[in-house]
Amino acid sequence: MPDTPDPATEAFVAHRNLLFTVAYEMLGSAADAEDVLQETWLRWAGVDLGEVRDQRAYLVRITTRQALLRLRTLGRRKESYVGPWLPEPLLTTPDVAQDVELAESVSMAMLLVLETLSPTERAVFVLREVFGLDYDEIAEAVDKTQAAVRQIAHRARAHVAARRPREAISPAESRDAFTAFQRAVQTGDLQVLLDVLAPDVVLLTDGGGIKQAALAPIVGAADVAAVLGRVPASRSLVPAQVNGCPALVIRIDGELDTVLAVRVEGGLVTGLYAVRNPEKLSHMEQEIILSR
Template sequence: MDAATQTFITHRNLLFTVAYEVLGSAADAEDVLQETWLRWVGVDLDTVRDQRAYLVRIATRQALGRLRTLGRRKESYVGPWLPEPLLTAPDVAADVELADSVSMAMMLVLETLAPTERVVFVLREVFDLGYDEIAEAVDKNPAAVRQIAHRARAHVAARRPRDVASPAQTRAALEAFQRAVETGDLKDLLDILAPDVVALSDGGGIRRTVPRPVVGAGKVGRLLAAGLKRLRAETSFEPAQVNGCPGLILRLDGKVDTVVTMRVENGLVTGFYFVRNPEKLSRLQQETTLTR
């Protein structure tokens, strides 16, 4: 194996993780890896001082350009847009910072950042890159990157979960949801809904979903009650690690139909996320390796 190929393979999982955190789409992250490889094989390695940093810089630039295109696609997306869920290995959950950064709740917070802010935040806060390295990746000077990073941190701090739930808390909330489906009794589930809970369902115009966010414990409770009968009759449940956190995979006739994840704060569910778009469910047959 030649040196360029070996280096790319060594850092492939890191590059995928960077691209996925920037884009929220595994399919687009894979395209970024392909574009990164095509550029990398044309590089004279004798001129590269830090090959890892160089690869991250290539991948970041490709992801940033694709993020702007993805933003235009989202404008015409049918219904709420949710990140593409990934089946992740236990070691992702063991890295608390990485698991938090790829959680559905945090990925949705990252969606509220401008493209350059998102890239800077991810590279600085998740991957701990220096301001000089980030500046080269986003074609800014280090002073400007520091300002962007400060602005992005403040933006995220105001919107991220106030209390990072333990896996046990999230698992307990998912079990309450599963019991409600299996028994038809919503009491335990309704008891842990926050007053301002939000439910988002992503079908991409392909699968039937609620076309807008549902806000408030009463409305979310009625939404869940309306869907329980169908789920109870037709669905099997599979607990799984989804984006580094406990989640549920719902199957119909053995095929993945819906991925359910939650945002839990202070023991209450503040976010329900249902991904049903089949184009976003293709990576749930095997684990995706994420790394920093």
């Protein structure tokens, strides 16, 4: 006779992708998001389900509280990080790119904007703006009053609006500019590269002190093109969807070397995010399902 499904396990599995997405948007680290899910499961397994009115909201609340604890630890870790800190890239499924709001919320550009919020502001912004939770649910998750949460949400929205990427990503526009960019990098055509890079394009490189990387942002089409022109001839460039946006996966002698996420606005490449730290590349071997 087959085992009776455990209701707690069934509920957790049903919402796992959502919970991972919440944790990842709050932390910018897949490894830490997975740890948060482990902690969430341990607490969820001890809950009396008969007392739970809304399982999804309850699970999101546990995940948020665990992510907030982890976020404060991460903040101390980032203070001693060597060079620019970039989020851990995720190889995402095609449906993420089709959900424009979700794709923008997990993009490298937006995750870096979220880094400028306080932990509580980040939690409130993510839960309200990305996942559409009611203020009463958010208040329970962050242990604040509804009035306080409304104020925090207003402050966080204004903060993000002042710093967020200039315009929403158009998938078709992104595709065309990205294709031209990929071809230019592959062929080493400097003029085409300069044509597709915005004059004020910014390249951030994250080596984590393990791999060679610039310790400060590289700004301007000429300087960025010069760096891209030094990519070794023995490399292979494979297009991929990373964090819901186009990216190049760079391998040298068959080994994963760099994930280069690309931000396109107005038909030009405005942002490049090169993650070289090998400790951040473990989630590039299989697609991650994100949901909201």
